[in-house]
Amino acid sequence: MFSKTKSRKIPSFGWLNFLRSTQRMALTVAVILGMGMFIGSQVLNAEEKEPIKVGVLHSLSGTMAISEVSLHDVVLMAIDEINAGGGLLGGRMVVPVVEDPASDWPTFAEKAKKLILQDKVCSVFGCWTSASRKAVLPVFEKYNHLLWYPVQYEGNECSKNVIYSGATPNQQTCPAVSWLLKQGKKRFYLLGSDYVFPRTTNMIIKAQLKAEGGVLVGEEYTPLGHMEYSSVVNKKKAAKPDVIVNTVNGDSNVAFFKQLRDAGITAKDIPVMSVSIAEDELRGIGGELTEGHYAVWNYFQSMSTPENTVFVENFKARFGKDRVTDDPIEAQYINVKIWAKAVEAAQSTDVDAIREAARGLEMQAPEGLVRLDPENQHYWKIVQIGQILKNGQFKIVWKTPGPVRPMPWSRFTNPDKDCAQSKGGTVTIDPKTRGSDYEILKVASAAKHESAREADEPKSTSGGEDAVNKRLDSIEEKVQALENKLDSFLENMKKLFSTGNI
Numbered sequence: 001m002f003s004k005t006k007s008r009k010i011p012s013f014g015w016l017n018f019l020r021s022t023q024r025m026a027l028t029v030a031v032i033l034g035m036g037m038f039i040g041s042q043v044l045n046a047e048e049k050e051p052i053k054v055g056v057l058h059s060l061s062g063t064m065a066i067s068e069v070s071l072h073d074v075v076l077m078a079i080d081e082i083n084a085g086g087g088l089l090g091g092r093m094v095v096p097v098v099e100d101p102a103s104d105w106p107t108f109a110e111k112a113k114k115l116i117l118q119d120k121v122c123s124v125f126g127c128w129t130s131a132s133r134k135a136v137l138p139v140f141e142k143y144n145h146l147l148w149y150p151v152q153y154e155g156n157e158c159s160k161n162v163i164y165s166g167a168t169p170n171q172q173t174c175p176a177v178s179w180l181l182k183q184g185k186k187r188f189y190l191l192g193s194d195y196v197f198p199r200t201t202n203m204i205i206k207a208q209l210k211a212e213g214g215v216l217v218g219e220e221y222t223p224l225g226h227m228e229y230s231s232v233v234n235k236k237k238a239a240k241p242d243v244i245v246n247t248v249n250g251d252s253n254v255a256f257f258k259q260l261r262d263a264g265i266t267a268k269d270i271p272v273m274s275v276s277i278a279e280d281e282l283r284g285i286g287g288e289l290t291e292g293h294y295a296v297w298n299y300f301q302s303m304s305t306p307e308n309t310v311f312v313e314n315f316k317a318r319f320g321k322d323r324v325t326d327d328p329i330e331a332q333y334i335n336v337k338i339w340a341k342a343v344e345a346a347q348s349t350d351v352d353a354i355r356e357a358a359r360g361l362e363m364q365a366p367e368g369l370v371r372l373d374p375e376n377q378h379y380w381k382i383v384q385i386g387q388i389l390k391n392g393q394f395k396i397v398w399k400t401p402g403p404v405r406p407m408p409w410s411r412f413t414n415p416d417k418d419c420a421q422s423k424g425g426t427v428t429i430d431p432k433t434r435g436s437d438y439e440i441l442k443v444a445s446a447a448k449h450e451s452a453r454e455a456d457e458p459k460s461t462s463g464g465e466d467a468v469n470k471r472l473d474s475i476e477e478k479v480q481a482l483e484n485k486l487d488s489f490l491e492n493m494k495k496l497f498s499t500g501n502i
Helices: 015-019 022-046 065-084 105-118 130-142 173-182 196-212 230-239 252-262 279-285 306-319 327-346 351-358 446-456 464-499
Strands: 052-057 094-099 124-126 147-149 162-164 187-193 215-222 243-247 272-274 294-297 362-365 368-372 384-388 394-399 417-420 425-428
Touching: 052 065, 052 105, 065 094, 065 279, 065 306, 065 327, 094 105, 105 124, 105 130, 124 130, 124 327, 130 147, 130 162, 130 196, 147 327, 162 327, 173 196, 173 243, 173 294, 173 384, 187 196, 187 230, 196 215, 196 243, 215 230, 230 252, 252 272, 252 279, 306 327, 327 351, 327 362
Parallel strands: 052 094, 052 124, 124 147, 147 162, 187 215, 187 243, 243 272, 272 294
Antiparallel strands: 294 384, 362 368, 384 394, 417 425
């Protein structure tokens, strides 16, 4: 790019006589210094501005890698989209700092502390299991930092240091149980991994069954990474449930569904409603083992929205046509985009400023309109039940008419609690005032949300190459402009010297 620089001949105009004049010598120095300052300022403008660092804390190894690798991937994709659009705060690029906590809860806490104190990131996108979130929560609260958490969870939490983009119980498990009861499924068997999310979720389900007329016929928990389910399957057959609610996480699901099929149990015999497996996990489990079973989420890849079409195309273009999107992937994508909106709105990378600016933000996500609740820092999201197809995709069989208000505290177990950050976090309320569990977001005018859609929609891109090329083009344009200004400056100086005006 620098070959464009012209060969310049310095004019001859009696330098010795000129330099004998003290006044003219002083003027010469001033001109040279001024030109140096001008050139220096232009070079600084052409250089890279200070990057904005964010942490990425998802397991790339261990039992949870089957689910979390894709969350790591989509964070990087969203960051590249932001950078391709010019970055944030006047051209600052977003730089991810990646750590692998290896599906180990103490390592999650250790890596979180490193990202905050050593790497000095301004936000962290991470975690899957509630055990990992609980492990890092004291770190984020101690240092007043911000975790963007993308997975459905058991609720019963209200921290100002977490943005929750996954479903609360009233946005996933509770409507799924109600739907199953309406389908005539009265006898429930609960199977989960042995940690906080499955146990707390099943506590809520048991209270809901008691309130809505269901019957619990069995409940069992296995360690994360467990692979022997033959005895569990035999217990299920003996209990004769109408449905199994599955809160098993990680690669244990591969063993469970295989051994369920090996025992001759299909979806027609005993359907399974899962809350922690989606399209990405089904790539490892296999559609032939899960066909006909169900899952409840806020997003499915098969959704037909304009935003989802672009989202899926970009994801596959970057990571391969055999890759799939799913609910937690989309939820973390939403988090990155809302974070970017908040940084721009706050005009700052300060944690408190980002959190304050994020509250109440909306976007047209691949699943449709979502809104970050300004009080509890969870998203209003649509609820959907899908039936698994042989190809590993879902046929949507039920959904709410719009985004549902998030309620971190379930009415079945904690009807007198709510989350209100303006009042300090978890508060005690009169159960009569808590409102409906399925309050639907009132959508504003179509024109407003069409405008929001255009602003939110990412452009189709093959990844980071576009961002690099755009940045190089910008630098080359600035250098060329500097050369043009320098040519003009030298020409004017030549004229002034030749006419004796200086």
